Structure formats: C-alpha cells, structure tokens
Amino acid sequence: MTTLEDHIKNSTSFTGNLREQLIEYCNRILDGRIIACTKHKWACQRFLNDLSKENTKEFPYVFSENEGQRAINWLQEFKHSKGELAGTKIKAHIFIKFVLGNVYGWINVNTGYRRFEKMYEQVGRKNAKSQTLASMATYELAPYGVLGSEVYCLAPVSKQAKAVFNEACNMIRGHRILRRKYKIRESTHEILHRKSNSTMTLFTKEDLKKGDSYNPQLAVIDEYHLFDTSEAVDTMESGMGARYNPLIAIITTAGRKVFCPCKEEYDYCSKVINPYITVNDDKYFIVICEVEEKEDPFDLLNLIKANPVVSTYETGLNKLKEKLKTAIERADKRLEYFTKQCNKWVNQKAKNAYMNMEKWSKCEAEKIPDLKGITCVVGLDKSDKIDLTSLTFEFDLGNDMVLVLNHCFIPEDTLEDKMKTDKVPYDLWIEQGYITKIPGAKIKDEYIIEHVLEEKKKLGFVLDSVAYDPWHCSDVAESFENEGILTIEIPQTYASLSEPTKDFRAKVYDGEVIHDGNPVLNYCMSNAVEDKDRKENIKLWKEKQGNERIDAAVSTVISHVRMMAILENSDKDILYSPDN
Known part of the structure; x- marks a missing residue:
C-alpha cells in the first residue's frame, strides 16, 4: 500500500522531456505509486492510449512536446502572488503539466490546430485552478499567436469571476517585461494586449442577459456548479463559430445541487473517459479528481485523491488535515468539506434542510x-x-x-x-x-x-x-x-x-x-x-x-x-x- 510519504515523493520528482514526464506520471498513477481516484486513472490511461495510436488514419492527432511545453513555460514565466511562495517563480506541478500539456500539446495533423476544443477539470479547492486559468487566459491573449483574440472569464457572480481576473492582473504586474506589454483597466475589468489588439474581459451570468454578440478565442468558465443554466457555455459555443481554433475551459469543484448543468456535464465527461463505455469525444479533454462514492471521506489517503496538487506540499497538506479534523468535529462544516475538499457531489440544502x-x-x-x-x-x-x-x-x-x-x-x-x-x-x-x-x-x-x-x-x-x-x-x-x-x-x-x-x-x-x-x-x-x-x-x-x-x-x-x-x-x- 502506498504511504503518504511515497505519494508525495512520487508526485514531485520527475526528469526528462515533457512526453517522458507525462508518461511516467500516468504510469505512477495507474500502478498506484501516486494515490488517485478511478476517473483520474481513466484520464491517464486515455493519454497513454492516445499516444499509442497518434498520427493514424483513425486518430489524426500528434502530441507536440514543443506546443505543450510552450504553454507550461508561459505559466513558469510568472511569480506566485499569494501564500508562502509569493514573489517566487512558479514551478508547474506535474498535475498542471498534465493539464496544460494535453490541452496545448495535442495537434490535429490535418489542420495544424489544437485537438481539444473543450476541457473539463474538476478538482478540490486550492489546487491551483485560478492560477492555471489565469495563465491560460493571458497565454491566449498574445503568445498563442491569434490576432484580435477575445478571452472571456465567466463566473456566476462578480466575486468569483474576479478571482481569475485578479490573478491574471497580479501575474502581469509581477513580471517586469510583460507588465509593459499589457494594459489593465480595472474600472471595466479588462486586460488588453496592445500589439495583437487582444482583450480579456470579465463576465458574470447577469452580463450574458444583455444580449451582446461574442466571438471568444477562449472562454473560461469558473465554478460551473454555481450556474443555474447552461447559458454561459451555450452562448460561448455559439459565438465561437467564426474562430478557427477556439477553446472552452471549464474548471470547477463539485456542488450541492445535482440538478444543474454542471452535474450533467460531469456525468457526460465521466462517460467519455470511462474505458468501459463507448462514448467518443476526441476533442474534449477531461480530468476529474474526487473521493469516490463508497470511500471514507474522513480518511486522509482518500482525501488526497481529490487534491492532486495541495496534497503534495507541507502547507497544503496541513490545511487539508485541518479541514478534515474540523469536518469530523463539526457536522455543520461537512457539506462544505464534502463538496470543496472531497469534490463529491452532494444533493443537500445548506441550511434548514429537512432530509439528510x-x-x-x-x-x-x-x-x-x-x-x-x-x-x-x-x-x-x-x-x-x-x-x-x-x-x-x-x-x-x-x-x-x-x-x-x-x-x-x-x-x-x-x-x-x-x-x-x-x-x-x-x-x-x-x-x-x-x-x-x-x-x-x-x-x-x-x-x-x-x-x-x-x-x-x-x-x-x-x-x-x-x-x-x-x-x-x-x-x-x-x-x-x-x-x-x-x-x-x-x-x-x-x-x-x-x-x-x-x-x-x-x-x-x-x-x-x-x-x-x-x-x-x-x-x-x-x-x-x-x-x-x-x-x-x-x-x-x-x-x-x-x-x-x-x-x-x-x-x-x-x-x-x-x-x-x-x-x-x-x-x-x-x-x-x-x-x-
């Protein structure tokens, strides 16, 4: 049985080029050296399967280390803006490399465009979601190479949408060269790249009701579980018709309403990566990390399955232990713990619920x-x-x-x-x-x-x-x-x-x-x-x-x-x- 110490060691020590690192990461996930849930294992097995058939008639995609590494290098150009690492250069965690490497590394050999047009990442809170999204948003503004790029950062409420927007602002301000190439307009919640005439804009679900026309290069949907309808995704998808290489990025935790579009998306994504179900969607990248249905959510070795990043360094692990201890001692904190730390869908009212x-x-x-x-x-x-x-x-x-x-x-x-x-x-x-x-x-x-x-x-x-x-x-x-x-x-x-x-x-x-x-x-x-x-x-x-x-x-x-x-x-x- 893999110990916590083994899990941390095996999650933080990788050598070789990007392809070699990701193959080794997937093998460690699959053979249990890194503790992971079933759906995380499915995502890794999917990657290995895809490598085995790349550039074939049935599978016209190749994995470009250069393209994948380029997106990762962009993230590593920036500094941490919060916590004990604030002010130090970001070093991408292997899980983040797995996400960015997949999203940007797979290329269609016939078109030269990226393979994935949509991504769904569901992990526990504090696993570098905002940092990853902010990196992707600023990358699509200029380095990705699309003139007139439009990036939309959407969340159900302004505070949540600002989390990614503010992280992007902090990353730009902390870079001595790039802060001169981007213009931040806080009053209108916009980031502009002058040379390419590209714009990043913050949106809430209320903004979507204005009926404006949209033409997104990248649409970031943060905490999708809080949206009552699929309007955000539907509107962005319909607006991408004029783009030749667009991307919708959905990153979320689980929620406490199972009758919502995010839960439907989760169910669909679970089928796509399930090797025992034939649902083919080669243009959808999916990774889900969760405490599984019949597992004890108060077992730390189960909890780390939903937290692939935060469980691998001392401060983050201590925070997880504190959350676990609080949830054991206080029933009123368990709903939040189940959805945010365990990343489990829970069909339960937060207050005055009649039924457990x-x-x-x-x-x-x-x-x-x-x-x-x-x-x-x-x-x-x-x-x-x-x-x-x-x-x-x-x-x-x-x-x-x-x-x-x-x-x-x-x-x-x-x-x-x-x-x-x-x-x-x-x-x-x-x-x-x-x-x-x-x-x-x-x-x-x-x-x-x-x-x-x-x-x-x-x-x-x-x-x-x-x-x-x-x-x-x-x-x-x-x-x-x-x-x-x-x-x-x-x-x-x-x-x-x-x-x-x-x-x-x-x-x-x-x-x-x-x-x-x-x-x-x-x-x-x-x-x-x-x-x-x-x-x-x-x-x-x-x-x-x-x-x-x-x-x-x-x-x-x-x-x-x-x-x-x-x-x-x-x-x-x-x-x-x-x-x-």
Missing part, C-alpha cells in the same frame, strides 16, 4: 418486494396549474418497515415554461415514466383516479385510504369516495403534520424506509426545508426565492400521517427483510 440526502440515498432498494396483499396508503398533494401534482404510495411492509413510491402529474401547456423556470429535466422524467403529462393547462382529476386504480390492479395491494391536502382536492376526494375508497383530509397545520414529518425522517435515518430511487421524489426531498413554529413543531416548506419543487415530499408526509396510525396498530408480523 446521504441517508435518504442509502434507503434506495435494488429490488422492490412483491406488494400483493400489502396495505397501502396514498398521499395526494394536488396543484391547479403551477406546482406538480403528486401521489405517494406508502406501503406497510411489517417489521416497522415502509416502502414509498411516487408518481407526479404536470399540465402539458405549462411543461416548457416549467422546464425553463425550474431547470430540471421534466421531459426526461416523463419519458422514464415518473411523471404523467396531462393535456391542457390544468390537472384533470380523472387522470389521478385512473392512475391509483391502475396501480392497485397491477400491484395487487390493499388500498387502505387516500389521504389528501384539502386545497384543490374536494372534487377528487368525492370521486374517490364514489369508487368506494376511504378518503382522509389532512389539514396542513403544524399540529397535524409535525409528528408525522419528524417520524418519517426518523424512520429514514433508522433504515426503516425503502424507496426505488425515483428522481422526482429525490429532487423534491432535497429541496424541502423545515418550517418551525415557536414550539419547535415543523412542517415542510420551500425556500421563498427560487422555483424548486417539494410536492412529492409533501405528499409523502401526507401519506405518513395515516401510515403512522396503521403502524401503531400493526401486529408486527415480519413481512419484509432486505435479505428476502
């Missing part, structure tokens, strides 16, 4: 048990036009276990607008069968009733009752009663909902709930926050700002109001076991 989504995800069952003859309560949360209408089917499996399944409805006329405002893939969830699209602009009761009756017939469960939120539900409740089904009105008050809301969560945390991984229910559960009264009674709520939906979580609590009464009178027969 890690514990919720552990309740997902590989197989749903046979439900024939099992008692079921249906919870109904009905909307008129705006929200989802949700049905939760909660089953008493015995042995204090319950199963929850969910199905939602959405009006067809509002679907397109809802996808734009809510920024989630309703169309995909419809295709997967988790949501029913209802013709027209309103929810029609007959679709709800028909679905419940069809599920009852298909699964063979015993329908105890339909519990419902009285808002908008008087007609559909009457229709259920006409079918001979017991209906129970559940007032949406603290008195009615507090205990069931707390009890359902407690059952999740105790492993007494199973579900099928329904993405709509997962989405709603992750959005739900606690709303407390002065007596510490709770019910579910959603944040006032934003368009996140909680309807499936609400219908689940509604069903659980009735299910609690059933469980209290249960004979405790063991009908379910995870081993069955």
Whole structure:
C-alpha cells in the first residue's frame, strides 16, 4: 500500500522531456505509486492510449512536446502572488503539466490546430485552478499567436469571476517585461494586449442577459456548479463559430445541487473517459479528481485523491488535515468539506434542510418486494396549474418497515415554461415514466383516479385510504369516495403534520424506509426545508426565492400521517427483510 510519504515523493520528482514526464506520471498513477481516484486513472490511461495510436488514419492527432511545453513555460514565466511562495517563480506541478500539456500539446495533423476544443477539470479547492486559468487566459491573449483574440472569464457572480481576473492582473504586474506589454483597466475589468489588439474581459451570468454578440478565442468558465443554466457555455459555443481554433475551459469543484448543468456535464465527461463505455469525444479533454462514492471521506489517503496538487506540499497538506479534523468535529462544516475538499457531489440544502440526502440515498432498494396483499396508503398533494401534482404510495411492509413510491402529474401547456423556470429535466422524467403529462393547462382529476386504480390492479395491494391536502382536492376526494375508497383530509397545520414529518425522517435515518430511487421524489426531498413554529413543531416548506419543487415530499408526509396510525396498530408480523 502506498504511504503518504511515497505519494508525495512520487508526485514531485520527475526528469526528462515533457512526453517522458507525462508518461511516467500516468504510469505512477495507474500502478498506484501516486494515490488517485478511478476517473483520474481513466484520464491517464486515455493519454497513454492516445499516444499509442497518434498520427493514424483513425486518430489524426500528434502530441507536440514543443506546443505543450510552450504553454507550461508561459505559466513558469510568472511569480506566485499569494501564500508562502509569493514573489517566487512558479514551478508547474506535474498535475498542471498534465493539464496544460494535453490541452496545448495535442495537434490535429490535418489542420495544424489544437485537438481539444473543450476541457473539463474538476478538482478540490486550492489546487491551483485560478492560477492555471489565469495563465491560460493571458497565454491566449498574445503568445498563442491569434490576432484580435477575445478571452472571456465567466463566473456566476462578480466575486468569483474576479478571482481569475485578479490573478491574471497580479501575474502581469509581477513580471517586469510583460507588465509593459499589457494594459489593465480595472474600472471595466479588462486586460488588453496592445500589439495583437487582444482583450480579456470579465463576465458574470447577469452580463450574458444583455444580449451582446461574442466571438471568444477562449472562454473560461469558473465554478460551473454555481450556474443555474447552461447559458454561459451555450452562448460561448455559439459565438465561437467564426474562430478557427477556439477553446472552452471549464474548471470547477463539485456542488450541492445535482440538478444543474454542471452535474450533467460531469456525468457526460465521466462517460467519455470511462474505458468501459463507448462514448467518443476526441476533442474534449477531461480530468476529474474526487473521493469516490463508497470511500471514507474522513480518511486522509482518500482525501488526497481529490487534491492532486495541495496534497503534495507541507502547507497544503496541513490545511487539508485541518479541514478534515474540523469536518469530523463539526457536522455543520461537512457539506462544505464534502463538496470543496472531497469534490463529491452532494444533493443537500445548506441550511434548514429537512432530509439528510446521504441517508435518504442509502434507503434506495435494488429490488422492490412483491406488494400483493400489502396495505397501502396514498398521499395526494394536488396543484391547479403551477406546482406538480403528486401521489405517494406508502406501503406497510411489517417489521416497522415502509416502502414509498411516487408518481407526479404536470399540465402539458405549462411543461416548457416549467422546464425553463425550474431547470430540471421534466421531459426526461416523463419519458422514464415518473411523471404523467396531462393535456391542457390544468390537472384533470380523472387522470389521478385512473392512475391509483391502475396501480392497485397491477400491484395487487390493499388500498387502505387516500389521504389528501384539502386545497384543490374536494372534487377528487368525492370521486374517490364514489369508487368506494376511504378518503382522509389532512389539514396542513403544524399540529397535524409535525409528528408525522419528524417520524418519517426518523424512520429514514433508522433504515426503516425503502424507496426505488425515483428522481422526482429525490429532487423534491432535497429541496424541502423545515418550517418551525415557536414550539419547535415543523412542517415542510420551500425556500421563498427560487422555483424548486417539494410536492412529492409533501405528499409523502401526507401519506405518513395515516401510515403512522396503521403502524401503531400493526401486529408486527415480519413481512419484509432486505435479505428476502
């Protein structure tokens, strides 16, 4: 087993030319001498595979050491602007050499242009992301050799966008020759290279709404996980049509919203570099460093997998250890630790979240048990036009276990607008069968009733009752009663909902709930926050700002109001076991 000391030594000692260094780096990653995650290993294996087939009919690319080294040399022209190394010359870490060497070293033999038109780098915080981006931005302004180059540095908010811009300014100011060749305009957040008539400009997502035309040579997308839509990438890609050798560079950490364009990009990139999946995208450079799903995030040897740079020098390693220690001792710091240090995607609200989504995800069952003859309560949360209408089917499996399944409805006329405002893939969830699209602009009761009756017939469960939120539900409740089904009105008050809301969560945390991984229910559960009264009674709520939906979580609590009464009178027969 590789020790921490071995990892540091093997990450910092390389000789030979760039090709030789990168080959040795990849071999050390793959044979375990450098501790790395699976996706980092995939990126290294991809590089070695590409070298073995370069300049062939099927693979018209060659690795140019000169071009790759040139970009690295440019970075090393500058001095560190922060920390204990401030004022000293930058010496590129082997991981940074791997990134820049790939992005700038691979050349299309037919065109002479670079191979990669897009890059995605996801690593933990403080792994030289801003320094790397600033180097790339200033390189594309002049040394790369494109006259009239336009470089855009984009981030969701001005403060984040300024991180790269300010780093670029500091690097230029610290160079005694280059500071005379570039002009910095702080008031307009621009850096100009006079001789080539090239400009670097800072942008936020608000600037994109102005509708200006863009013609980027390089578009830097920093902390993409904070963007609500893919507008930044889409706008830059559409503006690159007139450029012959453009590049989009996305560098980010993981985030706490899994329904976002960055997570979609991460999922796609994971498939591209996966050697066991055939998704070919030869023009996309990808490297991902993370603590993996089933690994202990509080093990330092796992943590360094997400931190290929900061884990290899004393000050950075000590900072990682401090972050790890704090996360162990303070639960309120773990969300930040998981996303920023471990680089793990976490589907969790930062404040007042109702459900711990890690514990919720552990309740997902590989197989749903046979439900024939099992008692079921249906919870109904009905909307008129705006929200989802949700049905939760909660089953008493015995042995204090319950199963929850969910199905939602959405009006067809509002679907397109809802996808734009809510920024989630309703169309995909419809295709997967988790949501029913209802013709027209309103929810029609007959679709709800028909679905419940069809599920009852298909699964063979015993329908105890339909519990419902009285808002908008008087007609559909009457229709259920006409079918001979017991209906129970559940007032949406603290008195009615507090205990069931707390009890359902407690059952999740105790492993007494199973579900099928329904993405709509997962989405709603992750959005739900606690709303407390002065007596510490709770019910579910959603944040006032934003368009996140909680309807499936609400219908689940509604069903659980009735299910609690059933469980209290249960004979405790063991009908379910995870081993069955």
